[in-house]
Amino acid sequence: GQQVMQIPQYQHVQEGEDFTTYCNSSTTLSNIQWYKQRPGGHPVFLIQLVKSGEVKKQKRLTFQFGEAKKNSSLHITATQTTDVGTYFCAGPHSGAGSYQLTFGKGTKLSVIP
Amino acid sequence: GEEVAQTPKHLVRGEGQKAKLYCAPIKGHSYVFWYQQVLKNEFKFLISFQNENVFDETGMPKERFSAKCLPNSPCSLEIQATKLEDSAVYFCASSQIGMNTEAFFGQGTRLTVV
Numbered sequence: 001g002q003q004v005m006q007i008p009q010y011q012h013v014q015e016g017e018d019f020t021t022y023c024n025s026s027t028t029l030s031n032i033q034w035y036k037q038r039p040g041g042h043p044v045f046l047i048q049l050v051k052s053g054e055v056k057k058q059k060r061l062t063f064q065f066g067e068a069k070k071n072s073s074l075h076i077t078a079t080q081t082t083d084v085g086t087y088f089c090a091g092p093h094s095g096a097g098s099y100q101l102t103f104g105k106g107t108k109l110s111v112i113p
Numbered sequence: 114g115e116e117v118a119q120t121p122k123h124l125v126r127g128e129g130q131k132a133k134l135y136c137a138p139i140k141g142h143s144y145v146f147w148y149q150q151v152l153k154n155e156f157k158f159l160i161s162f163q164n165e166n167v168f169d170e171t172g173m174p175k176e177r178f179s180a181k182c183l184p185n186s187p188c189s190l191e192i193q194a195t196k197l198e199d200s201a202v203y204f205c206a207s208s209q210i211g212m213n214t215e216a217f218f219g220q221g222t223r224l225t226v227v
Binding site: 030031033035037041042043044045048086088090092093094099100101102103105106108 | 146148153154155156158161168169171172204206211212213214215216217218219220221
Protein backbone atom coordinates (compact mmCIF):
# COMPACT_ATOMS: atom_id res chain seq x y z
CA GLY A 1 0.00 0.00 0.00
CA GLN A 2 0.89 3.64 -0.19
CA GLN A 3 3.41 4.92 2.32
CA VAL A 4 4.03 8.53 3.28
CA MET A 5 7.37 9.11 4.96
CA GLN A 6 8.24 12.25 6.83
CA ILE A 7 11.56 13.49 8.23
CA PRO A 8 12.85 14.49 10.64
CA GLN A 9 10.79 12.99 13.42
CA TYR A 10 11.82 15.74 15.84
CA GLN A 11 13.37 19.15 15.43
CA HIS A 12 14.51 21.51 18.18
CA VAL A 13 15.31 25.03 17.07
CA GLN A 14 16.18 28.29 18.72
CA GLU A 15 13.54 30.94 18.29
CA GLY A 16 14.31 32.86 15.13
CA GLU A 17 15.94 29.92 13.35
CA ASP A 18 14.39 28.33 10.28
CA PHE A 19 12.72 24.91 10.17
CA THR A 20 12.00 22.47 7.36
CA THR A 21 10.13 19.18 7.28
CA TYR A 22 10.14 16.83 4.30
CA CYS A 23 7.54 14.41 3.07
CA ASN A 24 7.95 11.57 0.55
CA SER A 25 5.30 9.34 -0.91
CA SER A 26 5.91 5.90 -2.40
CA THR A 27 3.34 6.71 -5.10
CA THR A 28 2.40 9.78 -7.14
CA LEU A 29 -0.16 11.90 -5.35
CA SER A 30 -3.09 13.81 -6.81
CA ASN A 31 -2.57 16.35 -4.05
CA ILE A 32 -0.83 16.74 -0.73
CA GLN A 33 -2.21 18.33 2.42
CA TRP A 34 -0.43 19.71 5.45
CA TYR A 35 -1.82 19.78 8.96
CA LYS A 36 -0.59 21.17 12.27
CA GLN A 37 -1.39 19.61 15.61
CA ARG A 38 -0.63 21.55 18.77
CA PRO A 39 0.21 19.55 21.91
CA GLY A 40 -3.01 18.07 23.24
CA GLY A 41 -4.96 19.38 20.26
CA HIS A 42 -6.40 18.11 17.04
CA PRO A 43 -5.00 18.37 13.50
CA VAL A 44 -5.79 21.64 11.80
CA PHE A 45 -5.60 21.98 8.03
CA LEU A 46 -2.91 24.34 6.78
CA ILE A 47 -2.86 23.98 3.02
CA GLN A 48 -3.39 21.77 0.00
CA LEU A 49 -1.03 21.56 -2.99
CA VAL A 50 -2.30 20.16 -6.25
CA LYS A 51 -0.05 21.11 -9.15
CA SER A 52 3.36 19.71 -9.98
CA GLY A 53 6.07 22.09 -8.73
CA GLU A 54 3.56 24.24 -6.88
CA VAL A 55 4.81 26.66 -4.23
CA LYS A 56 2.48 28.38 -1.80
CA LYS A 57 3.23 30.82 0.98
CA GLN A 58 1.38 31.67 4.16
CA LYS A 59 3.24 34.45 5.95
CA ARG A 60 6.39 32.72 7.26
CA LEU A 61 5.40 29.27 5.96
CA THR A 62 6.40 28.07 2.48
CA PHE A 63 4.99 24.86 1.04
CA GLN A 64 6.34 23.06 -2.01
CA PHE A 65 5.08 20.16 -4.08
CA GLY A 66 7.69 18.29 -6.09
CA GLU A 67 7.71 18.09 -9.87
CA ALA A 68 6.97 14.36 -9.75
CA LYS A 69 4.18 14.92 -7.19
CA LYS A 70 5.79 12.43 -4.82
CA ASN A 71 7.46 14.76 -2.37
CA SER A 72 6.71 17.94 -0.52
CA SER A 73 8.25 20.25 2.03
CA LEU A 74 7.19 22.82 4.58
CA HIS A 75 9.63 25.56 5.50
CA ILE A 76 9.13 28.00 8.36
CA THR A 77 11.25 31.13 8.38
CA ALA A 78 12.27 32.68 11.70
CA THR A 79 10.37 30.33 13.97
CA GLN A 80 8.33 31.64 16.87
CA THR A 81 7.11 29.87 20.00
CA THR A 82 3.63 29.84 18.47
CA ASP A 83 4.96 27.47 15.77
CA VAL A 84 5.38 24.67 18.33
CA GLY A 85 3.49 21.53 17.40
CA THR A 86 3.62 18.51 15.13
CA TYR A 87 3.38 19.04 11.39
CA PHE A 88 1.86 16.26 9.31
CA CYS A 89 1.70 15.78 5.60
CA ALA A 90 -1.12 13.66 4.19
CA GLY A 91 -1.84 12.24 0.78
CA PRO A 92 -4.96 10.60 -0.63
CA HIS A 93 -4.74 6.93 -1.38
CA SER A 94 -7.21 5.07 -3.49
CA GLY A 95 -7.25 1.73 -5.17
CA ALA A 96 -8.03 -1.90 -4.41
CA GLY A 97 -11.06 -0.94 -2.35
CA SER A 98 -9.20 1.61 -0.29
CA TYR A 99 -10.07 5.29 -0.11
CA GLN A 100 -8.26 7.12 2.64
CA LEU A 101 -6.04 10.04 3.55
CA THR A 102 -2.67 8.58 4.53
CA PHE A 103 -0.68 10.59 7.05
CA GLY A 104 3.06 10.80 7.51
CA LYS A 105 4.37 10.21 11.02
CA GLY A 106 4.82 13.92 11.57
CA THR A 107 7.66 16.21 12.58
CA LYS A 108 7.47 17.50 16.11
CA LEU A 109 8.82 21.03 16.33
CA SER A 110 10.10 22.49 19.60
CA VAL A 111 11.11 26.13 19.72
CA ILE A 112 13.49 27.26 22.44
CA PRO A 113 12.79 30.88 23.43
CA GLY B 114 -22.64 23.39 12.90
CA GLU B 115 -19.24 24.54 11.73
CA GLU B 116 -17.18 22.14 13.74
CA VAL B 117 -16.93 18.41 14.12
CA ALA B 118 -18.27 17.48 17.53
CA GLN B 119 -16.89 14.40 19.24
CA THR B 120 -18.15 12.96 22.51
CA PRO B 121 -17.11 12.07 25.06
CA LYS B 122 -13.78 13.86 25.44
CA HIS B 123 -12.46 11.20 27.77
CA LEU B 124 -13.51 7.60 28.28
CA VAL B 125 -12.09 5.08 30.71
CA ARG B 126 -12.95 1.41 30.33
CA GLY B 127 -11.83 -1.75 32.06
CA GLU B 128 -10.29 -4.35 29.81
CA GLY B 129 -13.05 -6.35 28.18
CA GLN B 130 -15.67 -3.63 28.48
CA LYS B 131 -17.40 -1.97 25.57
CA ALA B 132 -16.59 1.57 24.43
CA LYS B 133 -18.74 3.75 22.20
CA LEU B 134 -17.58 7.02 20.68
CA TYR B 135 -19.68 9.57 18.83
CA CYS B 136 -19.04 12.08 16.08
CA ALA B 137 -21.30 14.71 14.58
CA PRO B 138 -19.76 15.85 11.28
CA ILE B 139 -20.13 19.35 9.91
CA LYS B 140 -23.52 19.85 8.22
CA GLY B 141 -23.27 19.38 4.51
CA HIS B 142 -20.13 17.24 4.68
CA SER B 143 -20.63 13.92 2.96
CA TYR B 144 -17.50 12.14 4.13
CA VAL B 145 -16.54 11.00 7.59
CA PHE B 146 -13.20 9.47 8.56
CA TRP B 147 -12.12 7.80 11.81
CA TYR B 148 -8.47 7.73 12.84
CA GLN B 149 -6.70 6.28 15.84
CA GLN B 150 -3.71 8.21 17.18
CA VAL B 151 -1.45 6.37 19.57
CA LEU B 152 1.36 7.70 21.75
CA LYS B 153 3.87 7.89 18.92
CA ASN B 154 1.56 10.39 17.21
CA GLU B 155 0.95 8.14 14.24
CA PHE B 156 -2.48 8.33 12.65
CA LYS B 157 -3.91 4.94 11.87
CA PHE B 158 -6.83 5.06 9.45
CA LEU B 159 -9.79 3.00 10.61
CA ILE B 160 -12.79 3.62 8.37
CA SER B 161 -14.44 6.15 6.08
CA PHE B 162 -18.06 6.79 5.16
CA GLN B 163 -19.77 8.54 2.31
CA ASN B 164 -23.03 9.63 3.90
CA GLU B 165 -24.29 6.48 5.61
CA ASN B 166 -22.37 4.08 3.39
CA VAL B 167 -19.06 2.53 4.35
CA PHE B 168 -16.49 3.73 1.84
CA ASP B 169 -13.33 2.13 3.09
CA GLU B 170 -13.03 -0.14 6.11
CA THR B 171 -9.62 -1.60 5.35
CA GLY B 172 -8.18 -0.21 8.58
CA MET B 173 -10.76 -1.66 10.93
CA PRO B 174 -9.94 -4.62 13.19
CA LYS B 175 -13.33 -6.09 12.39
CA GLU B 176 -13.47 -8.67 15.12
CA ARG B 177 -13.95 -5.99 17.79
CA PHE B 178 -14.50 -2.66 16.01
CA SER B 179 -17.64 -1.51 14.27
CA ALA B 180 -18.86 1.86 13.04
CA LYS B 181 -22.03 3.42 11.70
CA CYS B 182 -23.20 6.69 10.22
CA LEU B 183 -26.99 6.67 10.18
CA PRO B 184 -29.16 9.52 8.85
CA ASN B 185 -30.05 12.18 11.41
CA SER B 186 -27.81 10.62 14.05
CA PRO B 187 -24.21 11.15 15.08
CA CYS B 188 -21.75 8.68 13.63
CA SER B 189 -20.47 6.11 16.09
CA LEU B 190 -17.43 3.93 16.59
CA GLU B 191 -17.85 0.98 18.91
CA ILE B 192 -15.21 -1.25 20.39
CA GLN B 193 -16.39 -4.52 21.89
CA ALA B 194 -14.22 -6.12 24.55
CA THR B 195 -11.59 -3.40 24.74
CA LYS B 196 -7.93 -4.29 25.09
CA LEU B 197 -5.09 -2.32 26.64
CA GLU B 198 -3.66 -1.57 23.18
CA ASP B 199 -6.90 0.20 22.21
CA SER B 200 -5.86 3.08 24.49
CA ALA B 201 -5.45 6.02 22.13
CA VAL B 202 -7.05 9.24 20.97
CA TYR B 203 -9.74 8.58 18.37
CA PHE B 204 -10.27 11.38 15.90
CA CYS B 205 -13.20 11.84 13.61
CA ALA B 206 -12.90 14.11 10.59
CA SER B 207 -15.36 15.22 7.98
CA SER B 208 -14.96 16.72 4.54
CA GLN B 209 -17.22 18.02 1.83
CA ILE B 210 -16.06 16.00 -1.11
CA GLY B 211 -13.78 13.29 0.18
CA MET B 212 -10.07 13.01 0.67
CA ASN B 213 -9.14 15.49 -2.06
CA THR B 214 -10.22 18.41 0.02
CA GLU B 215 -9.66 19.81 3.48
CA ALA B 216 -10.56 17.49 6.35
CA PHE B 217 -11.96 19.07 9.50
CA PHE B 218 -11.04 17.20 12.64
CA GLY B 219 -12.95 16.95 15.88
CA GLN B 220 -11.28 17.43 19.25
CA GLY B 221 -10.90 13.69 19.67
CA THR B 222 -11.91 11.17 22.30
CA ARG B 223 -9.17 9.92 24.59
CA LEU B 224 -9.86 6.28 25.40
CA THR B 225 -7.98 4.76 28.30
CA VAL B 226 -8.31 1.04 28.85
CA VAL B 227 -7.22 -0.09 32.30
